[in-house]
Amino acid sequence: MEQIIANGLYLGAQYALIALGLTLIFALMNVLNFAHGQMYVLGGFVTYTIYAQLGMPFVAGLLASAVTLAVVGAIVEKFLFRPVIKRSLREESTMLLAAGIAFFLDAVILLAFGEKQRGVPKIIHGVLNWDFRIIMPYDRILIGALAIAVIATFILYMQYSKTGRAMRALAQDRVAAQLMGVDVNRYSMIGFALGAMLAGIVGGLLVTITGVNLGMGGPTSIKAFMMVMIGGAGVISGAIVGGFILGMMESIGLTVLSQYGDITYLVIFVTLMVFLSFRPQGLMGKPWG
């Protein structure tokens, strides 16, 4: 039992961090970022290159992932999303653009890093063994703790910094924020960069445990969508709750349902559908967000 909870918390911390980026981008720009999973994979590959290929410290790799993805996010927002949002008649048109960017990042990753599964050397060795009730490698504990630290930093940043306040205002009401003198274009760009950066950081963190490969992008996006749906789209706290709920469900499902074969995700999906038919806006979302 303790083992399941520990696994769930560890998974949940990762998932929440992925969902945070997605929900931030959605809240600010009303864009469903299909490329989020690909951004995560790109972050993983950057850390892999810096840490495993070039032999620099892990922290440097993580920072490089964050910076690379922040730059990618800023460029994508400024030169692609902004003009398209301005000119298209229906705001759903951005979905095509997002899907195109997902394909593009896939192609870039394929050309630059190849399609093989890549792993990095462990950052810490050893396994925590608490009376055989919780068995967990130290590196997982470290990564989980780092993820929670990043989440906490992000929340504090959104809550207390000027940029964070501006972005929250933007998410609440775009027009009103503009009237109050918030530079909408600037903060949209910062928000997109921040969302992409979070994806990159998770990629960099997780490469030490699961490794990274090209095919991980799509499934990661789908998981992120599910978390956002559970918690409510565009709500920061919702993304965190959704991430931890999905992590717990996966952890419990893998233990309880393992005797019936690989149906954990089928059960989770069906549960989600039933849940959404009762509460369409998720746990914390605004109705028809």
Add this chain to the structure above:
Amino acid sequence: MIWNRWNLVAVAIFLLVVFVVVPWLIQVSGRWDFYYTLTSVALLSIGSAGVWLTFYIGRINIGQGAYALAGGYVSAILVTEYGVSFWLTIPLAGLFCAALSVLIGLPILRLRGVYFAMVTLVLTEVARLSALALPITRGAKGIVSIPLPGGISVFGLTIIPDFSTLENVKLAFYYLAVILMVICFAGMYRLVNSRIGHLCRSLQQNEELASSIGVNIAYLRIIAYSISSFLGGIAGAIFVAISQSIYPSSFQVADSINFMLNCFLGGLGYVFGPMLGTLVLYFGWDLLFQTGKYQLLIYSTLLIFLMVVLPNGLLSIRWPSARKVKP
């Protein structure tokens, strides 16, 4: 619906091109592989037409792959396990998907915007996982060596020959797909310009207002969604007959996204948008095959470029001639 002379001419030219000119060109150039490409385009555009209809009521549908997969499995299981004629399984697959979509649609059609989009995306994944888990679909091994469609004859008169006796199966499948596509788009054009079509457009603009005037919005949404899924099921069933096999991965998330992209690219405001979008996307992808490992890079760059230049779809270019077909 105003049927002026130019529209008639445009339709006549289109029919002439697909039924006479294209087979003739392929005969002359000897590029028999184009038949497979064009058949796929025709079938995918049927599926995309369904997605387009859900766009028409203001919903973003990324779940067409689920219904294509379901339709494919229905057809494959009926043909291999129960020996039902393939021709009968086409409507059965469509009806099965339509019934399924009513069940699924009743709860999820209450969702809007990105919520509906995300749920339908998840639905595709559910379909794939169900196909893996259910015993009747034979899991990851899939159903293989499905026989080619048999013949139909009425009173000794052969209407459709047995496909396995034909020397050119590709041509036969091409005609089958194109005929269905023409019927499908003619039906869509009629539907969109009918009373129901106008009511659907009112849903796209403002559901509350439509509802307050007395439009039965729940009923209309279900109708539109089930027609959409019906088309998806038909497209899936014929795809299975062509490839003679089906696996849980035959239609997956990428296919669902492509169905949606076809509609976007053609333009959401135009009935014939999905057809053009599918042609451009699928053919473009096929033509780029020669570029080898840069295929995806060039393809996605073009996609992004097209979107930045023409955010409202290909048909939003104002064409000077009468080929511009507005719904």
